[in-house]
Amino acid sequence: MNTKVLVDSRWAGNTGIGRLYQEVMDRKPPHVIDLHVKSDMRLGSLYTPFMLGKSIRLSDADVFYSPSFMPPIFANAPFVITIHDLMHLFYYSPLHKIYYQQVIARLAKKAKKIITVSHHSKQQLTELLGINEQIITVVYNGVDDRFAQNDDITILERPYLLYIGNRRKNKNIPAMLQAFARAKIDKEIIFALSGDPDLFLTQEAERLGIAERIKFLGFIHEDSLPQLYKGALATLYVSLMEGFGLPLLESMASGTPVLTSNVSSLPEIAGTAALCVDPLNIQEMATGIEELVNNNPLRNHYIEEGKQRARSFQWEHTAIQTWKTILS
Numbered sequence: 001m002n003t004k005v006l007v008d009s010r011w012a013g014n015t016g017i018g019r020l021y022q023e024v025m026d027r028k029p030p031h032v033i034d035l036h037v038k039s040d041m042r043l044g045s046l047y048t049p050f051m052l053g054k055s056i057r058l059s060d061a062d063v064f065y066s067p068s069f070m071p072p073i074f075a076n077a078p079f080v081i082t083i084h085d086l087m088h089l090f091y092y093s094p095l096h097k098i099y100y101q102q103v104i105a106r107l108a109k110k111a112k113k114i115i116t117v118s119h120h121s122k123q124q125l126t127e128l129l130g131i132n133e134q135i136i137t138v139v140y141n142g143v144d145d146r147f148a149q150n151d152d153i154t155i156l157e158r159p160y161l162l163y164i165g166n167r168r169k170n171k172n173i174p175a176m177l178q179a180f181a182r183a184k185i186d187k188e189i190i191f192a193l194s195g196d197p198d199l200f201l202t203q204e205a206e207r208l209g210i211a212e213r214i215k216f217l218g219f220i221h222e223d224s225l226p227q228l229y230k231g232a233l234a235t236l237y238v239s240l241m242e243g244f245g246l247p248l249l250e251s252m253a254s255g256t257p258v259l260t261s262n263v264s265s266l267p268e269i270a271g272t273a274a275l276c277v278d279p280l281n282i283q284e285m286a287t288g289i290e291e292l293v294n295n296n297p298l299r300n301h302y303i304e305e306g307k308q309r310a311r312s313f314q315w316e317h318t319a320i321q322t323w324k325t326i327l328s
Contacts, residue, residue, distance in 0.1 A: 002031050003327060006061035006077070008052065009036045010043055011068050014222060016246055017084070020141060020318070021067040027319035029327070035061055046099060049073040049107055063112070065326050071107040078112035080326045085117075085243025085265075086124045091170045105129040113325050115139050117244040118265035137325045140269075141244050142315030147253035148307070150226035156215065160192040161289070162232035164225070164250070167195060170241045172261075172279050174204055179285035180236075181208040185293045189213070189233065194220050229254035234292040234299075237266075238279045245269050249313050252306030257299050259288045273309035275302060 007025070011017045028034060037055045041048060052072035056064050056079070064072060064079040071081050088100040108114060108129070114136045116122050122138050125131045161180065165171055173193070180191045190213045193201075197216045205214045220228065229235065235251035241264045248270055251258050258274035260266045267276050275298075277288045291298055 002033050003063070004033045004035055004059075004061045005326060006035045006037065006056060006059050006064045008064075008066040008068070008070070010039065010041075011066070016141075016244075017068050017082075019246075020082070023142065023315040024067065024319045024322045027316065027323070029323055032323070032327070035059055043068075043070075046103075049103065063326060069104060069108075071104065071111060073107055075110075079110075080113045080115065081108065081111055082115040082117070082322075083108065083121065083125060085121055085241070086128060087168070087170060087241065087243075089128060090241060091168055101129070105131070111135060113137055113328070115322060115325055117141055118268055120265035120268055121243045137321070139318055139321040139325065140313055141246055141249075142313050142318045143246070143249040143253050143310050144315065147226045147229065147250050148310065150230060150254065152227040153231035154224070154228045155231060156190070156192060158188050158190045159186070159233055160190045160215065160231070161293075162229065162235045162251075162256075163191070163193045163237065164220070164229075164235070164247045165194065165237070165239075167198065167201070170239055172238055172240050173201065175279060175282060175285065176236050176238055177201070177204055177208060177210070177214070178282045179238075179289060180213075181210045182282060182286040183289040183293070184286075185290055187213070189293065190215050191236070192217055192232070194218075225250065226254055229256050232256050234259055234289070236289070237261075238277060238285055239264070239266065240279050242266055248274060249310045253310035255303050255307055257292050257302035257306060259285070259292055271309050273302065273305035 011021050039051050041051050048070045053074040056075045056077050066081045069083045088096045122136050126133045192215045194217050196218050205211045229251050234257045236259050237247050238261045245266050260270050260274045261279040262276040275288050277284045
C-alpha cells in the first residue's frame with residue numbers, strides 16, 4: 001500500500017540541511033509517493049507554520065515531513081520534523097528566542113515524532129523546551145563516501161590549517177584566531193577559512209599580528225571540499241555549541257586530524273577520534289594546535305582513529321532510520 005508524504009522541499013540546497021534532505025529523498029522507499037510544499041515563502045518567515053498547515057489541509061498526504069525545525073499549525077495529518085539544534089535560544093535575537101519558545105516549541109509538542117541529530121540535542125529538547133522524550137528519535141547525519149575515496153589534495157601557497165563553516169557566534173572563530181596566533185608552530189603555516197573576508201575578523205587578525213597568515217577562501221563548492229580537507233594539516237572546529245558538527249566527520253574521513261570542542265554534541269560525534277579541548281581556554285586550544293602540527297605520532301593516531309570513526313556514520317543508515325520514523 002502506498003503512503004503519501006508531503007515534504008517541505010524548500011530546504012533543498014547547498015547547506016547542511018539541504019544535504020540531509022537530498023540524502024533522505026534519494027533513498028525514498030518505493031511505496032512512498034512524495035508530494036511537495038508549493039510556496040515561495042522564505043524559510044525563516046514567522047508565518048511558515050500557517051502556510052504549512054494550509055498546505056497539509058489542501059493535500060491528501062498521510063503524513064508531513066520537514067528536514068528542519070518549522071512545524072505546521074492546525075495540521076489535519078500527523079507530522080514529523082527534524083530539530084537539529086537550539087541555537088535560536090542562545091545565539092539569535094531576543095525575538096527569535098521568544099518565537100522559538102512560544103510558537104515552535106508548543107507546536108513541536110504536537111508532532112508524531114521529532115528527529116534530532118545527537119543525544120545532546122535530545123537532552124536540550126527535553127530540558128529546555130519540555131518536549132516528551134518519547135517522541136524524540138536520534139538519527140545521526142552521515143558523511144559522503146567521496147571524502148574517504150578522494151586521493152587529490154588542494155595545495156595553497158603555504159601549509160594550512162582549515163576551518164569550514166559560517167561565522168555565527170557559536171563557531172568561536174575569534175578564539176580560534178587567538179589560539180592560532182599563540183600556538184608555537186612554524187610561522188609559514190596559515191589558517192584558511194571558508195567565506196569572504198569580513199571587517200571584524202580582518203581587524204582581529206591585524207590586532208593579533210597574523211594578518212599575513214590568514215587566508216579567506218571565499219565560497220567553496222561542495223565538489224572542492226574533499227581535496228581541501230585532505231590538503232590541510234588539521235581542521236579546527238572548536239565551536240561553543242553544535243547540534244552535530246558535520247565538518248568533523250568530513251575531515252576525519254579525508255584523513256585529516258581534527259581539533260574540536262569538549263562541549264555540546266562535539267565530543268559525542270568525535271568520540272576518541274579527535275583532540276577535544278575547552279573552547280573557552282585559549283591556551284588549551286593553542287596547545288592542541290601545537291600537538292596536531294608538531295607531534296607526529298599523536299597526529300597519525302588521530303588520522304587513523306578519525307578514518308575509522310567516520311566509517312560508522314553512513315547516509316544510508318540516516319535515510320533508513322529517517323523513513324522508519326516518518327512511516328511508523
